[in-house]
Amino acid sequence: MTLTESTPVDASATDTCASGPPGHPRPEGQDQYTISEVAAFTGLTAHTLRWYERIGLMPHVDRSHTGQRRFSNRDLDWLSLVAKLRLTGMPVADMVRYAELVRAGESTFAERHELLLHTRRDVHARIAELQDTVAVLDQKIGFYADASQASERC
Amino acid sequence: MTLTESTPVDASATDTCASGPPGHPRPEGQDQYTISEVAAFTGLTAHTLRWYERIGLMPHVDRSHTGQRRFSNRDLDWLSLVAKLRLTGMPVADMVRYAELVRAGESTFAERHELLLHTRRDVHARIAELQDTVAVLDQKIGFYADASQASERC
């Protein structure tokens, strides 16, 4: 089940949970992608991908013999999770924290669990806020709809 | 079409729609608030309130004879809307655009209507994204819950 040719890695190491659909189209049956391919799949720029690695938001990415990055499917899975978490407004620093926990191994399962529970609570709260906002928008939209009707009547 | 003390203003000028509950507690039956009072009600800083005015995100706020800002209930209503729109992630520049439309008068009703419809679509999309994210979180949380159960069993 390895992705990087030599090391056997368990699910906890990347937190893929070995389930769910891939977050992005995985065009080929392979496991080696250049940075520009990953950029195309994810919508992130190559610059951003390198920056993610620099700040510790990516596990250390495999390299070719000439030193170029070779991203694995596992890396894409991770990026897919990161994309989701970014959507929630989670600060990058917090995601780095989570990445560190993942790198630290199984001993951090409890803490990761905690962090995810907390995140889920935040996301639910955020959804509620947005639904609140929709209510306000509905009201205002109704006002303008009435107004345009009224002006049509005159 | 000014907003200060002397002019009777129709609902369109501030887009309050003359309905709905006030967004923030309105402690007194009055219509004059200092900047620090407004800061306390809204959670924004006085700095931010002045900045909002500078960039055109607030209608021109009334002033006392000594030049100090005196916010009205209508201003609070507007800030309440701004707060909601901010929650949706709408850029400040877009909110300024909306504010300009409001200042421009009834002739911009249609455009405001459009803008709000567009915003509502965005918010719905955002909610859907977040619900998607919740699904991913649920899955991972389930994984860690199972893992902790498993380790208890051993």
Added chain:
DNA sequence: CCCTTGCTTCGAGCGCACTCCAAGGAATTA
């Protein structure tokens, strides 16, 4: 052999949304 393409690094720069500072005016309280 050269040219192009695509990658590498480090570090600087940018846009957004504030956030704060310094200097000063006016009203209140001791």
Added chain:
DNA sequence: TAATTCCTTGGAGTGCGCTCGAAGCAAGGG
């Protein structure tokens, strides 16, 4: 009168999340 408090302004600074530039290496094509 003096001190305190609250407000004013313009402009500079901050933190975040990228975003870009410069200089250079490696592989492939004409």
